[in-house]
Amino acid sequence: MERFRTSIRMILFLSLLLLAMAGILAACEENDDGGSGAAYQVEPAASLAVEAAGGESPTARDKVKIGFSMDTLLEERWLKDRELFKAAVEALGAEVDIMAANGDDALQIAQAETLISRGIDLLVIVPHNAEAMASIVQKAHLAGIKVLAYDRLVRNANVDMYVSFDNEQVGELQAKAITKLVPRGKYVYIGGADTDNNAHLLKKGVFNVLQPLIDSGDITIVYDQWTKNWEPANALENIQAALEANDNDIDAVIAANDATADAVIEALAAQGLAGKVPVAGQDADLKAAQRIVEGTQTLTVYKPIQSLAQAAAELAVKLATDGAVTANRTISNGKARVPSLLLAPIAVDRTSIDETVIADGFHSREDVYQNVK
Known part of the structure; x- marks a missing residue:
């Protein structure tokens, strides 16, 4: 009788395990190529709020790791973005790995590949060439990494989120x-x-x-x-x-x-x-x-790039941990309608x-x- 009970318990355990695995596979198929619009709430254009997120870290590390691939640091504006984004990410308890290509497309692609190979949880891109970086979005997704376009939209790719000014x-x-x-x-x-x-x-x-x-x-x-x-x-x-x-x-x-x-x-x-x-x-x-x-x-x-960097940091950490985010627009990049958070210029x-x-x-x-x- 005890052997029979043990067999029943084993069958129940295996059944539950199979159900759990089926759920995971379904979720993976639903999010394959970087996120359908269903993962985002598209708000009226006047709303700039970023919703609070739940979600657990996708890795066993203590900190979420964000990769930041930048076009250039040769202009005053982008030096400010780097420092503000870094500070905002770290204030949220995450860490950021930053690389800049200074206008070299091939170098930016190579740097982004390096960031992906380092096991980042999310990739943020300021593309020099909006078309060339589409290949990196695909490589990131194959590695299970979502992509946030920062200030400049990546064209013809299934970008998960875009944050910029209008x-x-x-x-x-x-x-x-x-x-x-x-x-x-x-x-x-x-x-x-x-x-x-x-x-x-x-x-x-x-x-x-x-x-x-x-x-x-x-x-x-x-x-x-x-x-x-x-x-x-x-x-x-x-x-x-x-x-x-x-x-x-x-x-x-x-x-x-x-x-x-x-x-x-x-x-x-x-x-x-x-x-x-x-x-x-x-x-x-x-x-x-x-x-x-x-x-x-x-x-x-x-x-006000302080607002941009702060919003991007919050979105990056939330996307990396599968938290909820809010867009106020969707923008076509030639391949998809990309959920976007656009801030107002002055x-x-x-x-x-x-x-x-x-x-x-x-x-x-x-x-x-x-x-x-």
């Missing part, structure tokens, strides 16, 4: 401010890198505003060119070509970021036009803030710089006004 709105803010100052005239557009999805979103936002004025004949685009790799030297060549082609007769310039705006203002200064031709940028770099109070740059678009000019960039502690007042007597 880049189309950034372009709209630039164009609205400049057209208010220059409702008619000859415009130059200096774009970002053609390989960066954000550059396309920025341009779309700009032309959302400009196109009706172009159609009416009030505005003429006399030069429109991408800036390879976002490099200021390439932006300088672009604006010099625009000035030469138009005999210096231009009325406004919209630049894709503050580094390209710096090159624009350098070229304008060489022709005695700095401060006479309105120039828009974005990122609120220190040099741009200084140019704004000095009067050579008209505006920048401030994206237009900043000389009248508002003190109450935004300086009040937030993004730059000190002393640094911003150091060249103004």
